[in-house]
Amino acid sequence: MNLEAHFADRPVFVTGADGFVGSHLTERLVDYDTDVHVFVRATSSGELRNIRHLQDDITVHRGDLRDKHSVTEALKVLKGHSDAIIFHLAAQAHVGESWERPYETVDTNINGTLNLLQGIVDLDLDIYKFDTAGTSEEYGNIDYQMEDKHEYDEDGRVLLSERSPVNPTSVYATSKLAADFLTMNYHDAYGVPGVTTRMFNNYGPRQNPRYITGTIITQALERDIVELGNLTPKRDMCFVEDGVRGHLHVAVEGNPGEEYVYGYGENISMLDWAELLLEVGNEEDYWDEPEIVQRNDRYRPGDxxxxxxxxxxxxxxxxxxxxxxxxxxxxxxxxxEWYAQNTDTWMGRVDWR
Structure with missing residues (x-):
């Protein structure tokens, strides 16, 4: 499919546009000559950090997802546009921080989604698609009472799909699952053309350095040791540009009321991921074989x-x-390469100094 042809001049509304995935999505939409509207949280500093270079090509709406009035006012721009698409990517998206800031996580991820959906209903908007970005964390660990409900690959590994049982194990995962269900509730009750997309472990340029990939790279760039927590979990690591294409395809071709999951299709332990990153960095002369050190205080809480x-x-x-x-x-x-060339954007945000 020629995605560019489907997005040229089309009105699109993006929440979380200045975030990691959102900024890459916004950049791609601008490349496609889309009529891009972004909803960003007005702050005293750091606003449009990731999409400042696009500000002449987008329309910025400032507000707060948790404030129903500002959300509804921003959505008015979509009145009369039946071809409009909403990409809802805004969230408190860090698992560890969801334990440190549980109320903000729930308020932003659940009530923020509710404000958008109810705003669409209140304004009687007739839009083409509403894409709520979910997360692979919603699946959690296997509930062994549900083993027979899962699918397995030829090696006996659990293969997670749209049919797999969910079992969230963090405040973040639970809040995202609730947002997914709200999206489906509003589709069933009001005909909001919602889809949910569960991306698996996106990584890439501009990601918050507190996520595992950034934590490894930023430490390796600055010192001789890389301090990490639990290295046994396995993750399906998907490059952000592939993740963005997934959103775009679902928005155009996905069926309202359905869920779509995607990722790289292979997983890797966090130890092997760290070693792969360090090996590539060695080959590119960014550092000289830093040592990996495990620290108990970097583990997630409990089980x-x-x-x-x-x-x-x-x-x-x-x-x-x-x-x-x-x-x-x-x-x-x-x-x-991005982290090495953009030290000033992440140095004050790491959690290892």
């Missing part, structure tokens, strides 16, 4: 860590042709 995530993205592939295009090594190289 809340998710042991293994692996996606089966057949549904999205069959319906749209989507598949990942960026290999782990290429994604690692491009991500390391």
């Amino acid at each position: 809340s860590d998710v042991e293994e995530l692996l996606v089966g993205y057949e549904k999205l592939h069959e319906q749209t042709g989507w598949e990942p295009e960026v290999s782990w090594r290429e994604g690692a190289r491009r991500t390391i």
Whole structure:
């Protein structure tokens, strides 16, 4: 499918546009000559940090997802546009911080989604698609009472798809699952053309350095040791540009009322991921073999860590042709390059200093 042709001049509304995935999505939409409207939280500093270079090509609406009035006022721009698409990516998206800021996480992720959906109903908007960005964390660990409900690959690994049981193990995951269900509730009750997209472990340029990939790279760039927590969990690491294409395909070709999951289609332990990143950085002369050190205080609370995530993205592939295009090594190289060239954007945000 020629995505560019489907988005040219189309009105699109993006929440979380200045975030990690949101900024890459916004950048792609601008490249497609889309009529881009972004909803960003007005702050005293750091506003439009990731999309400042796009500000002449987008319309910025300032407000707060938790404030119903500002959300509804911003959505008015979509009145009379039946081809409009809303990408809802705004969230408190860090698992660890969801334990430190549980009320903000719930308020932003659940009430923020509710404000958007109710705003669409209150304004009687007739839009083409509403894409709520979910997360692979919603699956959590296997509830062994539900073992027979899961699918398995030829190696006996749990293969997570749209049909898999969910079992969230963090405040963040629970709040995102609630947002997914709200999206489906409003589809069933009011006909809001909602879809949910569960991306698996996006990484890449501009990601908050407190996530695992940024934590590894930023430490390796600055010192001889890389301090990490639990290294046994396995994750399905998907480069952000592939993740963005997934959102775009679902928005155009996905069926309202349905869910779509996607990722790289293979997983890797966090120890092996760290070693892969460090190996690529060594090859590119960014550092000289830093040592990996485990620290107990970097583990998630109690039994809340998710042991293994692996996606089966057949549904999205069959319906749209989507598949990942960026290999782990290429994604690692491009991500390391960005962190190395943009030290001033992340140095004050790391959690290891």
